[in-house]
Amino acid sequence: MFDISAEVSFTSFLQLAKTEINTRAIRILIFKVVLRKNNDMRGYVTLLIALVVISCKNEPIKTVSMKEDVVALADDAMGGRQTGTEGELMAAKYIEDRMVAIGLEPKGDAGVYTQAFTFKKSSNPHEQAEFTNLTEDGAVTGVNVIGYINNNAENTVVIGAHYDHLGTGGEGSLYRDDDTSIHNGADDNASGVAILLALAKTLKAEQSANSNYLFIAFSGEEIGLLGSNYFVKNPTIDTKKVSYMINMDMVGRLNEEKVVAVYGVGTSPRFKQTLFANNDQGLSISEHESGVGPSDHTSFYLADIPVLHFFTGQHSDYHKPGDDSDKLNYEGMEKISAYILNIVSDLDGAGKLAFRKTKNESEEVPAFKVALGVVPDYLYSGEGMRIDGVSEEKAAQKAGMQKGDTVIKLGDLDTPDMMSYMKALATFDVGQSTIVTFKRDGEINTVKVTF
Structure with missing residues (x-):
């Protein structure tokens, strides 16, 4: 083992690492020592990265x-x-x-x-x-x-x-x-x-x-x-x-x-x-x-x-x-x-694929003043906005909504998909109330929520 705090050149340091560090456990120990000293050894960050690239030649491949x-x-x-x-x-x-x-x-x-x-x-x-x-x-x-x-x-x-x-x-x-x-x-x-x-x-x-x-x-x-x-x-x-x-x-x-x-x-x-x-x-x-x-x-x-x-x-x-x-x-x-x-x-024989620009869906997301307090199901491709999770003490939970409910209407605004749901939600202000229409187990339900 060698003294990590010693003044050595990059070449000498790397050579010592190659010859003396033979197991992963020892290298991890060196990582810990260097990281603790990092504020005083900023110039040796490159040496730390060099240690990372030394392979474990003695370890069996499985x-x-x-x-x-x-x-x-x-x-x-x-x-x-x-x-x-x-x-x-x-x-x-x-x-x-x-x-x-x-x-x-x-x-x-x-x-x-x-x-x-x-x-x-x-x-x-x-x-x-x-x-x-x-x-x-x-x-x-x-x-x-x-x-x-x-x-x-x-x-x-x-x-x-x-x-x-x-x-x-x-x-x-x-x-x-x-x-x-x-x-x-x-x-x-x-x-x-x-x-x-x-x-x-x-x-x-x-x-x-x-x-x-x-x-x-x-x-x-x-x-x-x-x-x-x-x-x-x-x-x-x-x-x-x-x-x-x-x-x-x-x-x-x-x-x-x-x-x-x-x-x-x-x-x-x-x-x-x-x-x-x-x-x-x-x-x-x-x-x-x-x-x-x-x-x-x-x-x-x-x-x-x-x-x-x-x-x-x-x-x-x-x-x-x-x-x-x-x-x-x-x-x-x-x-x-x-x-x-x-x-x-x-696609292996297709060569370089043609590139096509797409609409940036994130730019279409409106600004919200309120939240229903749910996690949308991003994998759902049916009609409405299906709920994948309900946050504690938020509007949806207080109104009795559950995971698996599918919101199809906010107030008078239909929500046939995720984007329409977000646009509808953006029309409400803090303190407002509205009727949420949703499906649960195939049945249509309504609840009143206050944002």
């Missing part, structure tokens, strides 16, 4: 299931994988080790698997964090993990999923009882990373000759899509030759109806037909045209790259400590993985 990947990434030991923390680095190292075992080539910075990006958080929650350099006070460093299958093809398919989460909560948490509980983020988004690694393993074994594949585990998603934004602005491949991008975020809770929401269907003319021609898993596809949404595919869409984003819906554990590995539907994840593989295989 087949790893998606469940095992989720359990590892959503373990309390990783502290919720918040960007810029020890837990994030541990998760990054785990993902890198998996990419090495699969046989992916490193495609991060300067021939390694990692791509570091540094930013300063904005004091204004409505403003985006800004990328900066390592010398500024208050700077935080995140790490993307990037692996590559080089089939010497003309075009590349990007497959991504973010691996960061909320740590012990903070501003993004919806949990109010205890602000020190670890938010493990099994569905959000260890599930997406697990499917990413499964796809990488299969595509590596197939050795397709028609496409290259770039696999990116993004950090910084929870604080503003920072990792994907940074990659698009600082790509490690020629993004002009990217055919399309697939993103997976919260794909671990396939419901009994087997509904999968797919966003970005309108971003290429090829997508719609391909999605429905390759659904041999019995999935119910809820399609959405827009390429803009609250996940990393947006960064690629804004760079004029066709995108598909897969999502199995929100739930009561979203951004709470209860999002744990034992609650995921692993059989459902296998179905989604197989479905995405079918799509990728079908």
